[in-house]
Amino acid sequence: xxxxxxPTLSQGxxxxxxxxxxxxxxxxxxxxxxxxxxxxFAHLNEICEGALIVDRRARIVxxxxxxxxxxxxxxxxxxxxxxxxxxxxxxxxxxxxxxGEPIILDIMAFGKESxxxxxxxxxxxxxxxxxxxxxxxxxxxxxxxxLVAKFAQYQHEMLLAKxxxxxxxSAKYSFDQIVGSSSAALEAVHLAKRAASLDSTVLIQGETxxxxxxxxxxxxxxxxxxxxxxxxxxxxxxPENLLEAEFFGTAPGAYTGADKNGxxxxxxxxxxxxxxxxxxxxxxxxxxxxxxxxLQEREIEPLGSNRVERVDVRVIAATSVNxxxxxxxxxxxxxxxxxxxxxxxxxxxxxxxxxxxxxxxxNLLAQISEQTGSKKRGLTARALAVLCAYSWPGNIRxxxxxxxxxxxxSDKKRLDAAEIGRVLPVAEARVEAQHGSGxxxxxxxxxxxxxxxxxERSAIQRALMTTRGNKVAAAQLLGIxxxxxxxxxxxxxxxx
Numbered sequence: 496x497x498x499x500x501x502p503t504l505s506q507g508x509x510x511x512x513x514x515x516x517x518x519x520x521x522x523x524x525x526x527x528x529x530x531x532x533x534x535x536f537a538h539l540n541e542i543c544e545g546a547l548i549v550d551r552r553a554r555i556v557x558x559x560x561x562x563x564x565x566x567x568x569x570x571x572x573x574x575x576x577x578x579x580x581x582x583x584x585x586x587x588x589x590x591x592x593x594x595g596e597p598i599i600l601d602i603m604a605f606g607k608e609s610x611x612x613x614x615x616x617x618x619x620x621x622x623x624x625x626x627x628x629x630x631x632x633x634x635x636x637x638x639x640x641x642l643v644a645k646f647a648q649y650q651h652e653m654l655l656a657k658x659x660x661x662x663x664x665s666a667k668y669s670f671d672q673i674v675g676s677s678s679a680a681l682e683a684v685h686l687a688k689r690a691a692s693l694d695s696t697v698l699i700q701g702e703t704x705x706x707x708x709x710x711x712x713x714x715x716x717x718x719x720x721x722x723x724x725x726x727x728x729x730x731x732x733x734p735e736n737l738l739e740a741e742f743f744g745t746a747p748g749a750y751t752g753a754d755k756n757g758x759x760x761x762x763x764x765x766x767x768x769x770x771x772x773x774x775x776x777x778x779x780x781x782x783x784x785x786x787x788x789x790l791q792e793r794e795i796e797p798l799g800s801n802r803v804e805r806v807d808v809r810v811i812a813a814t815s816v817n818x819x820x821x822x823x824x825x826x827x828x829x830x831x832x833x834x835x836x837x838x839x840x841x842x843x844x845x846x847x848x849x850x851x852x853x854x855x856x857x858n859l860l861a862q863i864s865e866q867t868g869s870k871k872r873g874l875t876a877r878a879l880a881v882l883c884a885y886s887w888p889g890n891i892r893x894x895x896x897x898x899x900x901x902x903x904x905s906d907k908k909r910l911d912a913a914e915i916g917r918v919l920p921v922a923e924a925r926v927e928a929q930h931g932s933g934x935x936x937x938x939x940x941x942x943x944x945x946x947x948x949x950x951e952r953s954a955i956q957r958a959l960m961t962t963r964g965n966k967v968a969a970a971q972l973l974g975i976x977x978x979x980x981x982x983x984x985x986x987x988x989x990x991x
Contacts, residue, residue, distance in 0.1 A: 543561075543630040543631055543632055544561055544562070544565060544610070544631040544632070544633065545558075545559050545561045545562025545563075545564075545565050545566075545630070545631040546558075546559040546561075546562060546628065546629065546630050546631070547559070547562055547579070547583075547588070547628070547629045547630075548617075548626060548627070548628050548629075549579050549588045549589075549592065549626050549627050549628075549629075550625065550626045551592055551624060551625050551626055552578075552592075553578055553579050553580075553588050553589035553592050553627070554576055554577065554578055554579070555574050555575055555576065555577050555578075555579055555582070556575065556626065557571075557575070558571040558574055558575070559571070562631060565605075565608075565610070565631065566582060566583070566605070568582065583603075583605065584605075585603050585604050585605065586603070586629075587601070587603075587614060588614060588627050588629055591614045591615070591616050591627040591629075592616065592624055592626065592627045594616075595616045595618070595624045596616070597613075597614060597615040597616060598612075598613065598614040599613055600613055600632075601613070601614070610631045610632075610633070611631070611632045611633040612629055612630065612631050612632060613629065613630050613632060614627060614628070614629040614630075615627065615628055615629075667712055668709045668712035668713055668716065669712070669713050669716040669717065670684060670687070670688060670713045670716070670717060672709070672713070673706070673709065673710070673713060674851065674854050674855050674858045675848060675851040675854065675855070676850070676851065676854065677843075677848040677849075677850045677851045677961070679843035679847050679848045680843065680848050680851055683710070683840065683841070683842050683843060686838075686840050687710050687713060687714055687840055688717065689838075690714050690838045690840060691713070691714045691715075691716075691717035691718045692717075692718070693838065694718070694719070694720075694809055695809075695837045695838050696790065696809070696810050696811070696812070696834065696835055696837045696838065697711075697714060697810075697811045697812070697837070697838045697839075697840060698775075698812050698813075698814070698818075698835045698836045698837070698838070698839050698840070699711060699811065699812070699813040699814075699840045699841075699842065700813070700814055700815075700817075700818070700839065700840070700841045700842070701813075701815065701841060701842030701843075701844070702815055702842075702844045702888075702890055703815045703889065703890065703892070704845075704889045704890035704891050704892030704893055705842040705843070705844060705845070705890045705891065706842060706890075706891055707773070707813040707815075707842060708727065708771065708773060708813065710840065710842065711727075711769075711771045711811045711813060712725065712771075714769075714811060715768070715769040715771075715809075715811070718769070718809070720767065720768050720769055720809060723765075723767040723768030723769070724764060724765050724766070724767065724768035724769075725765070725768055725769050725771065726761050726764050726765035726768065726769070726770050726771065727770075727771040727773065728741060728742070728761045728770070728771070728772060728773070729773040729774055730772060730773065730774050730775055730777045730778045731773075731774035731777040732774075735779050738778070738779065738782050739782060739785070739798055740758070740760065740798045741760060741761060742760050742761055742762060742782070742785075742786070742795075743760040743762060743763075743785070743789075743795045743796065743797055743798060744757065744758050744759045744760030744762075744763055744795070744797040744798065745757055745758045745760075745797055745798045745799055745800075746797050746798065746799040746800035746802075757797070760795065760797065762789060762795050762806050762808055763795065763804065763806060765806075765808045766806050766807060766808060767807055767808075768808065768809070769808070769809045769810075769811060770808050770809070770810050770811070771811045771812075771813070772810060772811070772812045772813070773813045774813070774814060774815065775812040775813065775814050775818075775835065776814040776815075776816040776818055776821055776826075776827060780826070780827075780828065783827065783828045783831050784828065784831075786831060787828065787830060787831045787834055789806070789808075790810060790831075790834050790835075791834070793805060793806055793807065793808075794806065810835070812835045818832050818835075818836075819832070844887065844890055845887040845890040845891055845894065846886050846887050849883045849954070849957045849958070849961070850957070850958060850961045850962075850972045852879065852882055852883050852894070853874075853879055853972065853973070853974045855891060855894060856874055856879070856882065856894070856898060859891075859894065859895045859898050860872050860873070860874075860898060860902070862895075863895075863898060863899050863902055867902070867903075869902070870908070872902055872905075872907070872908060872909065872910055873908065873909040873910070874909065874910050874915075874974070875909050875910065875911045875912065876973060876974055876975040876979065877911055877912035877947055877951065878909075878910050878911050878912050878914065878915045879954065879973060879974055880912070880947070880950045880951035880953075880954040880955070880973070881912045881915045881916060881919065881947060881950040881951075881954075882894070882897075882915060882919070882954075883950070883953065883954035883957060883958075883973075884949065884950030884951075884953040884954055885919055885950075897915070897918050897919055900918040901914045901915055901917070901918050904917065904918065912947045912950075916947065948987065951983060951987060952987045952989060954973060955969070955973065955980070955983055955984070955987070955989055956989060958970075958972045958973050959989075966980055966981070
């Protein structure tokens with residue numbers, strides 16, 4: 496093909512034949528850039544509603560005929576040399592020249608009209624600003640409506656996805672849902688609320704079924720991290736060979752069968768929020784060392800990765816075993832124990848808060864009614880007496896199980912001692928306790944009437960001890976009238 500006859504564009508070009516296409520390659524980068532800029536300007540000038548060029552003093556150098564028509568200017572040449580603001584009061588071309596920063600997308604008001612514009616600085620090869628150029632992309636805002644609508648839709652979808660993720664990783668319980676008015680329960684809640692106001696590591700100890708996870712949820716819900724994730728993991732429920740990956744995540748293809756895209760661990764999922772480590776006493780020693788490092792350095796290293804990631808996580812640990820005993824036996828690291836035991840909270844077993852049983856039963860029966868869709872049941876005073884006399888090795892979790900079984904096996908509106916006696920393993924519990932204390936022989940099974948009588952006597956004695964002999968308060972705890980209490984005291988020959 497023939498060379499370009501343009502003296503400006505042909506200087507420094509080298510023609511190279513390219514088969515049938517006849518095109519040529521350009522060897523000088525500056526010329527490529529020059530042609531690209533000319534081509535870009537030409538295309539923008541064609542498709543836009545108007546264009547404007549100013550010098551480094553923001554004086555008009557050139558105004559396109561289309562822009563002149565929009566502005567109501569008959570001859571574009573008549574405004575050359577004037578400040579941009581003299582014909583476009585809301586122009587920001589001077590700002591672009593002064594700062595050297597572009598304004599990629601903006602809405603400019605002109606009289607009763609609004610234009611969608613873009614403004615870019617014009618610079619020399621050494622970066623010196625010599626002017627600016629502006630384009631009117633649209634003369635009507637309605638052209639942007641589809642774009643704005645799509646952007647708004649994406650934002651809404653992202654917000655819903657984020658809310659769904661946070662809801663799935665949020666605390667489910669608060670202090671308002673903790674039931675109990677006994678001194679032991681109130682003291683535990685008081686300490687938990689103190690822990691919620693701080694940001695230190697918390698260690699919750701207590702027998703199984705005492706509500707350790709509920710307290711952990713409540714602490715998170717009342718803490719400054721309440722709007723961040725709450726992630727729960729049970730160290731006893733995960734196979735030992737998967738614990739590290741579960742806690743710290745995995746790099747892509749970290750091991751055979753691993754996710755090719757990698758997987759975030761619980762620490763990463765809880766970043767900014769709270770990580771609840773249940774049954775921390777069952778964690779193997781090698782993982783204990785890595786957990787200690789995370790607590791000290793606030794850094795994790797995914798399995799199969801050399802990349803260290805920073806995390807901001809508050810740890811609440813819980814255990815149903817005596818960690819000090821595990822430390823003495825070499826099954827738990829002492830340094831990790833001291834690191835976890837910053838704020839210690841021990842939940843009382845149910846047998847030490849007998850006065851809370853009537854209130855707990857009322858709450859649990861309401862939950863069972865809602866879950867099963869049946870009418871809410873009640874308990875007679877004799878049934879409460881039987882429940883109060885039991886030792887509850889499974890604590891509140893076992894209490895719920897007993898009540899649910901009693902509800903399923905009876906049609907009565909108010910469950911009596913007989914219904915409770917059928918599902919409560921009183922005799923078995925006594926046999927187990929005797930075996931545990933070294934006694935080989937078990938007591939013979941007593942008649943149900945005798946069991947109920949003993950249970951009532953024990954419950955009344957506990958209520959009187961809790962209220963320091965106040966009969967009115969004891970009757971309220973037992974859910975019976977004062978006259979009934981006096982009758983029972985005489986009938987059962989109880990010495991106040």
